[in-house]
Amino acid sequence: KIKLGVLGSGSGSNMQAILDAIEAGTLNAEIVLVLSDNPDAYILERAEKAGIPARVIDCAGYKTRFPDASQAAVAAELKAAGVEMVCLAGFMRLVKQAMLDVFPNKILNIHPSLLPAYPGLMAWKQAVEDGAKESGCTVHYVDAGMDTGPIILQARVPVFSDDTAETLHARIQEQEHQLYPKAINLALGRPA
Numbered sequence: 378k379i380k381l382g383v384l385g386s387g388s389g390s391n392m393q394a395i396l397d398a399i400e401a402g403t404l405n406a407e408i409v410l411v412l413s414d415n416p417d418a419y420i421l422e423r424a425e426k427a428g429i430p431a432r433v434i435d436c437a438g439y440k441t442r443f444p445d446a447s448q449a450a451v452a453a454e455l456k457a458a459g460v461e462m463v464c465l466a467g468f469m470r471l472v473k474q475a476m477l478d479v480f481p482n483k484i485l486n487i488h489p490s491l492l493p494a495y496p497g498l499m500a501w502k503q504a505v506e507d508g509a510k511e512s513g514c515t516v517h518y519v520d521a522g523m524d525t526g527p528i529i530l531q532a533r534v535p536v537f538s539d540d541t542a543e544t545l546h547a548r549i550q551e552q553e554h555q556l557y558p559k560a561i562n563l564a565l566g567r568p569a
């Protein structure tokens with residue numbers, strides 16, 4: 378049973394999908410720690426409801442930066458909790474070398490586009506504004522770039538002419554929830 382740590386900034390629906398897969402027996406894992414940079418994030422409540430230790434990351438007052446000292450502290454905390462693989466699930470700060478050094482090739486991210494298309498923020502909105510006919514989601518290994526690491530798995534969704542950013546994001550999220558547990562299995566060398 379692999380021990381997972383999850384980092385998120387928002388609703389945590391992807392973490393919930395991981396929990397559901399564990400519950401359903403399709404992912405042999407355990408989430409041992411949830412960390413959020415946003416004290417108001419619903420992911421913290423979800424963790425609490427599931428009886429998983431959850432804490433707020435101290436980012437020294439920075440709104441979007443994730444300072445090196447915070448990264449080192451987070452990495453140490455994950456290690457101390459026995460975390461073997463880190464899953465970014467709607468985590469909105471850039472993970473850098475201080476964490477990568479502690480978890481080499483062991484940090485995964487889910488991104489709401491078919492990378493390398495639309496990296497960065499609100500990828501679903503970028504796709505709609507760009508007039509894309511298709512988008513989707515990607516689970517990839519995190520490297521030092523922004524949404525650039527090796528791709529593990531992708532899922533496609535159509536973009537319809539009457540889609541708004543919200544309707545497209547909802548369609549992408551349905552796929553994300555299927556994709557993330559499968560990608561974790563693949564990253565562990567197990568069948569998806």
Ligand code: GAR
Binds near residue numbers: 390466488498500550
């Ligand atoms: C997800 O759609 C995820 O792909 C996206 O944030 C959402 C979080 O939802 N991540 C990014 O945009 C990362 N740059 P959730 O909190 O319900 O899992």
